[in-house]
Amino acid sequence: xxxxxxxxxxxxEVFGKLASQLRAIVPxxxxxxxDRARGGHEGVHTQTQEAYGHGLYAVQYEELADxxxxxxxxxxxxxxxxxxxxxxxxxxxxxxxxxKDVPVTAARLRRASGLRAxxxxxxxxxxxxxxxxxxxxxxxEDQPHADxxxxxxxxxxxxxAYACSLAxxxxxxxxxxxxxxxxxxxxxxxxxxxxxxxxxxx
Numbered sequence: 001x002x003x004x005x006x007x008x009x010x011x012x013e014v015f016g017k018l019a020s021q022l023r024a025i026v027p028x029x030x031x032x033x034x035d036r037a038r039g040g041h042e043g044v045h046t047q048t049q050e051a052y053g054h055g056l057y058a059v060q061y062e063e064l065a066d067x068x069x070x071x072x073x074x075x076x077x078x079x080x081x082x083x084x085x086x087x088x089x090x091x092x093x094x095x096x097x098x099x100k101d102v103p104v105t106a107a108r109l110r111r112a113s114g115l116r117a118x119x120x121x122x123x124x125x126x127x128x129x130x131x132x133x134x135x136x137x138x139x140x141e142d143q144p145h146a147d148x149x150x151x152x153x154x155x156x157x158x159x160x161a162y163a164c165s166l167a168x169x170x171x172x173x174x175x176x177x178x179x180x181x182x183x184x185x186x187x188x189x190x191x192x193x194x195x196x197x198x199x200x201x202x
Contacts (some may be wrong), residue, residue, distance in 0.1 A: 003045055009178040010176075010191050014158060015088045018071060022087065027173055027195045029067040034170050035111040052166045058082075060094045064160075068092065071118045079147045089160045091123060091151060092175075097187075101171040107161050107178075118144040120180045123157040125190045125191065127179050148151040157185070160195075173197055 007019030015022055038057035061082040068074045068085040075086045085092050095116070097107035109117055122144050157176075163172040176192030 005146045005196070008193055010193065014090055018088060019069060023195060025067045025071070026064070026092070026175065027197055028159055029063040030060065030160070030170055030173055033063040038166060039098050049185055056096065056164065060096070063163065064092060064094060077150050078149070079103060090156045092158050092160060093119060094160045094162070095159050096164055099165040102162055104161045104172065104174045104192050105189060109180065115145040117180055118130055118148055119157060120178065121150065123155055125177045128188065128190070129181065139159060170197060172195060
C-alpha cells in the first residue's frame with residue numbers, strides 16, 4: 001500500500017485498524033450510488049433530473065450499508081426509513097452538498113431542523129461557536145428526531161460530504177467532523193480530508 005493510500009492520523013484515531021479499509025470502501029460506495037442514480041435517470045428518460053436526484057439520495061444509503069456490512073463490528077441502524085452504518089462507535093452519514101466542484105467548506109444543509117440537522121447537533125463534535133451568557137434562561141431546544149433515540153449518546157458522527165452531478169459524476173469527496181452553524185445552516189468543519197476518487201467505471 002502506497003503512502004497515498006494510507007489512512008491519515010485523524011482516520012486512524014477515529015476508526016483504528018479499520019481506517020484504511022474504510023478509506024477504500026466509502027468512495028467505491030458513493031461512486032456506485034452515482035452510477036445507479038444515473039442508470040435510473042436514463043431508464044425513465046425524463047427531461048429533468050428528478051429521477052437522478054431522488055435516486056441518488058436513496059441509493060447512497062443502500063450502497064454504504066451494503067459496502068460496510070462486511071466491516072468487522074459494523075452495525076446497521078434505521079434512521080427515517082434509511083439504513084446507516086455505525087462503525088467503531090461512529091455513524092457514517094452521507095451528504096451530497098453540491099452539484100459542482102466547490103470546496104466542502106461551502107457545505108450547507110437545506111433545513112435547520114429535521115433528522116439530518118438533529119443528527120449533527122446531537123452526535124457531531126462539541127460546538128466551538130461562541131455564545132453569550134446573558135444570565136437569563138433560554139427556551140429549551142426542541143426534542144431531537146425520535147429516530148435518534150436508536151443511537152447511543154456516545155456514538156459520534158463522521159460526515160461523508162460529496163459534490164456530484166449527473167453529467168460530471170462525483171467530483172469531490174471528503175469525510176470529517178463538523179458542527180452545524182446556527183445562523184445559516186452551514187457546516188463548521190473541525191476536521192475534513194479528501195477521500196480517494198478512483199475513476200468510476202462507465
